[in-house]
Amino acid sequence: MSDKIGIRAATAADAEAVDTIIRAAFAGTDFGHQGEAELVRMIGEDGDALVSLVAERDAAIVGHVLFSRMAVEADGARLAAAGLAPVSVAPAQQGQGIGDALIRAGLAALCEQGVAISFVLGHESYYPRFGYSPDLAARFASPFAGPHFMAMMLDSDAAWPLGGRADYAPAFGRMG
Template sequence: MDIEIAADSDSGDVLRIQTEAFGHDKEANLVNRLLNDDTARPLLSLLAVDRKEAVGHILFTRVRITGNEDAVSAMILAPLAVLPKAQGTGVGGKLIEEGLYRLAESKVDLVFVLGHPGYYPRFGFQPAGIRGFEAPYPIPEKDAAAWMVQELRPGVIGNVYGKIICADPLDEPEHWRE
């Protein structure tokens, strides 16, 4: 399997993967909006290709941290999608690992995710709220562990705090509710 940067010409595959993975087009529409929105840039869009077939996609877009806009480079992982027939085979993990590696190489300090608290910690994510990072919209206490952060540059967590401001398409309340 190869992990590659998704090109503009891959948009059909990207949107198909998002739609098939989630069983509807809500995430595909969000991805399409993010890919075409200046407030999401810089961004990283990766495609997993297995035997010449695109089977997974991950998107990281820029976020700002109030009061720390110039001091910290941060991104959010949203969303991660794998075709149903390829789920459970490690495709998602490979996309996450490659994305985090590329972001670290490009000097990104922090990566956030709102996701399954049983899945993302195995890739180094930790609860973000208790570390001083407020989600764009309130996360119910029962779901607090789903709001996570990973430090790619040591020493940032504990020295930076604030509310996360996402790209305009992701900064809508419906994306922050279960």
């Protein structure tokens, strides 16, 4: 088995493998009941996926990350925004930097698209390493507000907005 990981844009042909990875990654976790695989499918069907990447090792998909379009208003103006959810790595491949590589590649792709801000609802000790901050997210009204809600400006030199509203893609509201 090779240690080399390749990251590329996900294609329609990857859908089944991505679904399998997501279900395996979240099985038996506190998050497993939230239906991440279904969420990814709905976001794709709605046309709200901005960046969808897979990680491959030895021609097998071992990870996936999705960033979806968000409706964000900051200081009275619309801001191009993306939500990170979910990031999934096959259980046997976890702890090897694959999730980290997927997130960093996804953030770079968002920058190329001119996205200004990204949000994540996740573990407060994991996501700050990428630049996500609960303090920035706290400036935005959101149904997901709380200590696990974080945001980052994709241009690290950009001023933080004073306040606004952040809403995830409609598929998040359809999750029961």
